[in-house]
Amino acid sequence: MSRKDILKSLEEAPFAGPELPDYDFRQAGATDLLGRFTASAKVSAAQIVHRQEVIALAGKWEKVINLSSEIAVKGMDLSQFQSPYELGDLDLVILDGEFGVAENGAIWVASDGRPFRVLPFIAEHLVICIKKENLVGNMHDAYAKLEREKYSFGVFIAGPSKTADIEQSLVIGAQGPRSLGILLI
Amino acid sequence: MTHPEKAEAFIKNSERVDWHDAALWHVRNKRDKAVDGVPEWEELRNIASQIKAHTLANLRSYLIDFEQNAMANGVEVHWAKDATSHNRIVQEILERNNVKKIVKSKSMLTEECGLNHFLEERDFEVTDTDLGERIIQMRQEPPSHIVLPAIHIKKEEVGDLFRKELHAEPGNNEPSYLTLQARIHLRKKFMECQAAITGVNFGIAETGEVVVCTNEGNADMGVHLAPVQIHSMGLEKLIPRQKDLGVFVRMLARSATGQPITVYTSQHKKPAKGTEKHIILVDNGRTNRLTMEKYRSALQCIRCGACMNTCPIYRRSGGHSYHFTIPGPIGSILAPTTDMKAHSDLPFASTLCGSCGDVCPVKIDIPNQLYRWRQDIAEAGGLSDGKRKSMKAMSTLLARPRLYRNFGRVMRLGLRILPKSLITNRYNVWTKGRDLPTPPKQSFKKWYEKNHQ
Ligand code: SF4
Numbered sequence: 001m002s003r004k005d006i007l008k009s010l011e012e013a014p015f016a017g018p019e020l021p022d023y024d025f026r027q028a029g030a031t032d033l034l035g036r037f038t039a040s041a042k043v044s045a046a047q048i049v050h051r052q053e054v055i056a057l058a059g060k061w062e063k064v065i066n067l068s069s070e071i072a073v074k075g076m077d078l079s080q081f082q083s084p085y086e087l088g089d090l091d092l093v094i095l096d097g098e099f100g101v102a103e104n105g106a107i108w109v110a111s112d113g114r115p116f117r118v119l120p121f122i123a124e125h126l127v128i129c130i131k132k133e134n135l136v137g138n139m140h141d142a143y144a145k146l147e148r149e150k151y152s153f154g155v156f157i158a159g160p161s162k163t164a165d166i167e168q169s170l171v172i173g174a175q176g177p178r179s180l181g182i183l184l185i
Numbered sequence: 186m187t188h189p190e191k192a193e194a195f196i197k198n199s200e201r202v203d204w205h206d207a208a209l210w211h212v213r214n215k216r217d218k219a220v221d222g223v224p225e226w227e228e229l230r231n232i233a234s235q236i237k238a239h240t241l242a243n244l245r246s247y248l249i250d251f252e253q254n255a256m257a258n259g260v261e262v263h264w265a266k267d268a269t270s271h272n273r274i275v276q277e278i279l280e281r282n283n284v285k286k287i288v289k290s291k292s293m294l295t296e297e298c299g300l301n302h303f304l305e306e307r308d309f310e311v312t313d314t315d316l317g318e319r320i321i322q323m324r325q326e327p328p329s330h331i332v333l334p335a336i337h338i339k340k341e342e343v344g345d346l347f348r349k350e351l352h353a354e355p356g357n358n359e360p361s362y363l364t365l366q367a368r369i370h371l372r373k374k375f376m377e378c379q380a381a382i383t384g385v386n387f388g389i390a391e392t393g394e395v396v397v398c399t400n401e402g403n404a405d406m407g408v409h410l411a412p413v414q415i416h417s418m419g420l421e422k423l424i425p426r427q428k429d430l431g432v433f434v435r436m437l438a439r440s441a442t443g444q445p446i447t448v449y450t451s452q453h454k455k456p457a458k459g460t461e462k463h464i465i466l467v468d469n470g471r472t473n474r475l476t477m478e479k480y481r482s483a484l485q486c487i488r489c490g491a492c493m494n495t496c497p498i499y500r501r502s503g504g505h506s507y508h509f510t511i512p513g514p515i516g517s518i519l520a521p522t523t524d525m526k527a528h529s530d531l532p533f534a535s536t537l538c539g540s541c542g543d544v545c546p547v548k549i550d551i552p553n554q555l556y557r558w559r560q561d562i563a564e565a566g567g568l569s570d571g572k573r574k575s576m577k578a579m580s581t582l583l584a585r586p587r588l589y590r591n592f593g594r595v596m597r598l599g600l601r602i603l604p605k606s607l608i609t610n611r612y613n614v615w616t617k618g619r620d621l622p623t624p625p626k627q628s629f630k631k632w633y634e635k636n637h638q
Contacts (some may be wrong), residue, residue, distance in 0.1 A: 002265050009468075010475070011245055011474055014242075015475075015478070017241060017242020018238050018240065018241060023432075025229070044446070085410060086377045088372065088375075096199050104516040106446050116404070117408075117409040121409065138435070140431040143427055146427065147428065152454050152455040153452065153453055154451075154454075155450060155452065156446065156450040158448050162401070163316045163364060164311065165317035165320065165333065165335050165364075167360060168208050168211060171360050171364040173368065174368065175372075176403075177402070178405065
């Protein structure tokens with residue numbers, strides 16, 4: 001019984017440690033969130049896109065899924081898919097993000113209320129729409145927000161998937177999307 | 186083989202040593218730039234260190250909280266006291282679900298447990314899906330770095346490997362081309378996988394969720410496709426509150442690669458409908474390490490790799506010279522806690538320059554621990570013959586001022602007038618791969634007396 005053994009050895013050799021520290025690094029009243037978010041998003045190799053560009057992009061591709069309530073683009077009906085394994089050749093997914101973080105350009109995307117958690121990862125291209133009013137300063141602000149939120153799975157996404165595993169050369173498009181467009185509303 | 190012996194093979198090719206050294210120093214520079222952008226960095230380090238020390242001191246109750254909350258989320262929690270019991274649990278879950286094909290994302294813990302080998306011996310197909318991990322898996326070698334597993338390999342070698350394994354086109358060694366070949370190959374593996382295994386960066390006691398940080402998106406591809414998900418987590422990955430992620434997420438990627446955050450910070454709480462999620466809590470020596478007061482803080486490590494990137498010995502000897510799953514400075518203080526005798530050479534693979542301690546985001550006093558290990562090893566009689574004799578001679582010398590002065594005079598003269606072959610010989614390991622400096626004409630003492638009266 002590993003559980004009993006582990007807990008027992010922890011119980012048998014107690015030692016004192018410091019208190020759990022209290023801290024607050026939230027950026028209350030931070031200014032220019034939009035400018036900072038945009039700059040960070042660009043560093044992460046995401047592109048800030050306009051509505052027209054998203055519509056044009058969607059027109060260019062064949063297999064498009066649009067789950068965003070912010071933009072009217074016709075896409076495939078998700079209900080025709082029974083399993084996530086059928087989504088392997090999607091060209092473009094458009095969805096709404098909850099909020100963005102100015103210090104690193106990351107966007108929180110929660111899975112609840114949407115089928116197929118794999119959608120933000122599996123398409124060749126991804127567009128995330130977020131409202132400009134839903135930007136926070138740093139990760140401390142972000143987690144203060146998440147404290148009040150219920151989610152089954154959620155992810156901070158900062159840019160398209162990337163790797164530098166071959167000789168430290170940055171390559172965009174590893175196993176996930178090869179581009180990330182951010183539509184600020 | 187000891188670290189110096191293994192390093193000897195690596196440093197034979199001095200061009201490669203310079204290249205390896207420069208690649209890692211480049212990562213260290215990126216880290217510095219990212220850190221400079223956070224004015225509260227030093228405060229964050231203090232807090233991160235305190236949170237970790239606090240959690241370790243209260244690990245029992247946090248583990249119980251974590252288990253309860255994860256179970257309430259619908260996750261199955263398992264406990265493994267060692268590598269064998271971890272691997273057996275994985276096997277049992279896979280067999281119960283008739284799984285044959287598994288995709289894995291990067292995890293030093295499963296490396297530590299020898300999981301790939303264990304599963305392959307039992308006819309499972311395991312595919313590592315992080316690009317660097319896939320490369321070394323194809324080459325059948327262990328990672329040489331905990332964040333950059335294939336940092337020791339050149340693109341021409343990856344090209345040759347992919348031509349053999351993936352029928353890539355001849356002569357094309359462009360990283361973007363090779364990455365695309367891997368993407369196509371791995372896509373196929375994802376679409377066939379029946380289970381996904383990941384490591385864990387952080388487990389949150391208060392919510393029961395596990396957090397996995399990656400850049401490639403490979404961990405999420407596997408986890409969200411496969412109906413069976415297994416997250417293997419070392420006991421020390423626990424942190425108390427979700428709020429504490431704010432501290433650690435801000436520090437991890439900045440310390441590791443100089444990014445302000447990894448591309449994906451995935452927070453897994455509940456399994457998706459129709460799928461099952463497992464978390465395996467692994468001890469494998471960790472509770473024992475906690476009892477070693479002098480060395481327990483090494484368990485605060487968040488595996489960012491910064492101490493490797495900055496270490497002059499690591500950069501110039503390569504990760505494979507450390508015969509332990511975790512190489513570099515942190516590996517050198519972790520290894521002897523598992524078996525001091527087998528790893529007694531590793532605490533000596535350091536100049537004690539202190540750089541590792543300065544960059545460590547959770548403020549582990551790595552240089553002090555290396556120094557303490559040296560003393561413990563010497564006391565236990567674990568020094569090599571040569572080292573023991575020269576230490577003894579040195580302490581005799583240093584304890585006798587007159588003898589020391591005379592010795593200095595003789596050496597200064599000797600080094601100048603004796604033929605090089607007499608000094609650089611096989612008995613003097615110091616001159617292997619190095620030259621001695623030209624000795625000054627007078628001692629420091631003489632110089633001081635003359636200039637500072
Ligand atoms: S010891 Fe510190 S610097 Fe080294 S990998 Fe661990 S957290 Fe990073």
